[in-house]
Amino acid sequence: MTGCTRRLPLIALLLGVAFAGPVRAEEAYDPWPGLVQDIFSNRPINDGAEIIGIEMPYRAEDAAIVPVTLRSKLSPGDARRIRSITLVIDRNPAPMAAKFELGADANVTEISTRVRVNNYTDVHAVAELSDGQLYVSKVYVKASGGCSAPAGKNAEEANNRLGQMRYRQFAREAAPASRIREAQIMIGHPNNSGLQMDQVTQLYIPAFFVNQLKLTQDDSPVLSMEGGISISEDPNLRFTYVSNGAKRFRAEAKDTDGHVFRNEWDVEKPGT
Amino acid sequence: MSHLASTVAALALLGFTTLARAGAAELPVSEVAPGFFVHSGTIALMTRENEGDIANVGFIVGEDAVAVIDTGGSFREGEALLKAVRARTKKPIRYVINTHGHPDHVFGNAAFVADGTSFVGHSKLPQALASRGPYYLDNFKRIMGSELIDPVKIVPPTMLVKDTMTLDLGSRRLTLRAWSAAHSDNDLTVFDEMTRTLFAGDLVFLRHIPVMDGSIRGWLDLLKGLETVPAVRVVPGHGPVTDWPAALSDERRYLATLLADVRASNRKGEPIRSAADNAAATERPHWELFDDYNARNATAAFSEIEWE
Numbered sequence: 068m069t070g071c072t073r074r075l076p077l078i079a080l081l082l083g084v085a086f087a088g089p090v091r092a093e094e095a096y097d098p099w100p101g102l103v104q105d106i107f108s109n110r111p112i113n114d115g116a117e118i119i120g121i122e123m124p125y126r127a128e129d130a131a132i133v134p135v136t137l138r139s140k141l142s143p144g145d146a147r148r149i150r151s152i153t154l155v156i157d158r159n160p161a162p163m164a165a166k167f168e169l170g171a172d173a174n175v176t177e178i179s180t181r182v183r184v185n186n187y188t189d190v191h192a193v194a195e196l197s198d199g200q201l202y203v204s205k206v207y208v209k210a211s212g213g214c215s216a217p218a219g220k221n222a223e224e225a226n227n228r229l230g231q232m233r234y235r236q237f238a239r240e241a242a243p244a245s246r247i248r249e250a251q252i253m254i255g256h257p258n259n260s261g262l263q264m265d266q267v268t269q270l271y272i273p274a275f276f277v278n279q280l281k282l283t284q285d286d287s288p289v290l291s292m293e294g295g296i297s298i299s300e301d302p303n304l305r306f307t308y309v310s311n312g313a314k315r316f317r318a319e320a321k322d323t324d325g326h327v328f329r330n331e332w333d334v335e336k337p338g339t
Numbered sequence: 340m341s342h343l344a345s346t347v348a349a350l351a352l353l354g355f356t357t358l359a360r361a362g363a364a365e366l367p368v369s370e371v372a373p374g375f376f377v378h379s380g381t382i383a384l385m386t387r388e389n390e391g392d393i394a395n396v397g398f399i400v401g402e403d404a405v406a407v408i409d410t411g412g413s414f415r416e417g418e419a420l421l422k423a424v425r426a427r428t429k430k431p432i433r434y435v436i437n438t439h440g441h442p443d444h445v446f447g448n449a450a451f452v453a454d455g456t457s458f459v460g461h462s463k464l465p466q467a468l469a470s471r472g473p474y475y476l477d478n479f480k481r482i483m484g485s486e487l488i489d490p491v492k493i494v495p496p497t498m499l500v501k502d503t504m505t506l507d508l509g510s511r512r513l514t515l516r517a518w519s520a521a522h523s524d525n526d527l528t529v530f531d532e533m534t535r536t537l538f539a540g541d542l543v544f545l546r547h548i549p550v551m552d553g554s555i556r557g558w559l560d561l562l563k564g565l566e567t568v569p570a571v572r573v574v575p576g577h578g579p580v581t582d583w584p585a586a587l588s589d590e591r592r593y594l595a596t597l598l599a600d601v602r603a604s605n606r607k608g609e610p611i612r613s614a615a616d617n618a619a620a621t622e623r624p625h626w627e628l629f630d631d632y633n634a635r636n637a638t639a640a641f642s643e644i645e646w647e
Contacts, residue, residue, distance in 0.1 A: 128635035132642050134612050179610060215635060218470040221520040221554050237608040305610060
């Protein structure tokens with residue numbers, strides 16, 4: 068497999084067109100330099116220890132649902148802001164899990180989502196700041212042993228939820244009266260990863276996933292996500308943002324079959 | 340298990356695997372009811388050392404033919420099970436029934452591929468094997484090594500059970516029932532009418548913490564129907580052969596506790612990782628392999644009930 072990912076266009080990284088082949092020879096091979104070339108066009112990437120935090124459990128308990136939290140470490144007084152964060156799961160068939168664009172006025176400082184992890188792997192978070200510089204942090208995750216698998220558990224149920232959306236707002240204990248909000252958006256979608264034809268069963272499950280999600284307060288961007296098959300079934304985003312006083316929170320999701328799902332909700336008062 | 344007992348068990352296991360390496364030993368089985376043979380798997384994760392032998396597997400002998408139920412966690416275990424069958428009967432193996440698609444139950448299938456042998460499973464088993472099989476092979480090659488996993492072939496069922504199906508082994512009828520999503524989304528049970536013995540696969544766990552890979556609410560609901568099966572004993576997927584339906588009480592308590600805890604956690608607005616760390620903590624003393632599976636069960640349960 069060495070060198071294979073280098074020739075893959077970006078879209079392939081997101082779609083996961085190339086399935087990992089035999090695993091043994093790959094263990095020693097570090098895919099990251101190739102991914103830097105493919106995803107970031109070999110731009111210089113600085114150490115992000117002071118800029119961006121990434122948290123995942125060391126052991127992926129359920130390979131299909133591995134929680135990941137991205138956290139801004141910029142001090143409130145910093146003139147720069149995080150423009151985007153790219154989440155890369157190096158050894159997944161689709162390494163580029165998601166790219167998050169953070170709304171210019173929303174001050175998103177924390178994003179949690181859930182991903183699939185196929186393998187023992189480094190996971191990188193690359194933040195692009197408003198000055199154009201890239202910063203990276205990484206964690207190492209052990210894929211679960213046992214019979215855990217990145218595929219879904221209940222194929223029928225997942226399809227039944229297709230297109231349902233939920234919005235939820237959480238109280239922030241730290242600053243009950245501030246304009247900081249913590250919210251969660253859930254989208255019912257199987258996010259099928261797609262497979263080659265199985266030679267024995269002749270079964271084929273085409274890739275079918277949410278590839279775009281836009282969240283706004285009224286019409287002001289809060290957070291958007293460009294996603295791939297590494298995002299778990301029923302994509303789920305939990306994040307903080309600062310209210311601009313908008314009355315409505317809006318979500319628009321698109322999937323690879325061209326479905327567009329839209330919904331909006333009343334924003335609860337701060338501190339509730 | 341006492342320290343001495345576990346040491347003895349470990350030594351016995353070591354002896355067994357050494358023999359198996361030397362050339363597929365016969366898998367030890369006991370006759371839990373007339374003509375109904377069961378091999379008890381170790382309560383453990385699949386490893387190179389135990390050769391994937393962690394699930395209960397077995398076979399039932401009728402007047403005309405044999406049905407094998409689950410085939411173990413490696414090709415080698417499948418071969419050893421085949422030897423155990425052949426040591427007891429010359430009748431043809433007409434059916435190989437898989438209770439679901441997890442590797443510890445299906446990795447031995449290829450040892451039974453032969454003319455006249457049909458593979459039987461839940462109607463959703465082929466899809467589960469197609470989407471997970473390649474991943475299982477890669478993953479367990481890493482864990483157990485090529486020598487054990489290279490000979491493993493994913494063999495999907497050709498006889499599919501949508502609801503119920505009766506197989507006749509000759510004066511011996513087996514009732515197969517396909518269930519809705521619970522332990523997995525392709526669970527199948529086998530009821531031997533003659534001896535009123537239920538082979539439950541992983542719908543029933545004893546001692547080994549239940550593993551949830553389907554639907555926690557589905558599993559709890561299903562137990563109401565499952566316990567009405569007129570059996571006198573059950574062969575669980577993992578754990579000892581036990582009286583029926585008393586065998587269900589520990590599992591039901593665990594699942595109900597887990598469900599209540601993740602619901603409470605979600606109501607409080609806690610993130611999924613808190614649920615993974617804390618749910619069903621009171622159950623720890625009751626189960627083996629708790630730390631290997633509880634957080635995973637809680638993660639999966641939380642993501643399911645979030646949609647309530």
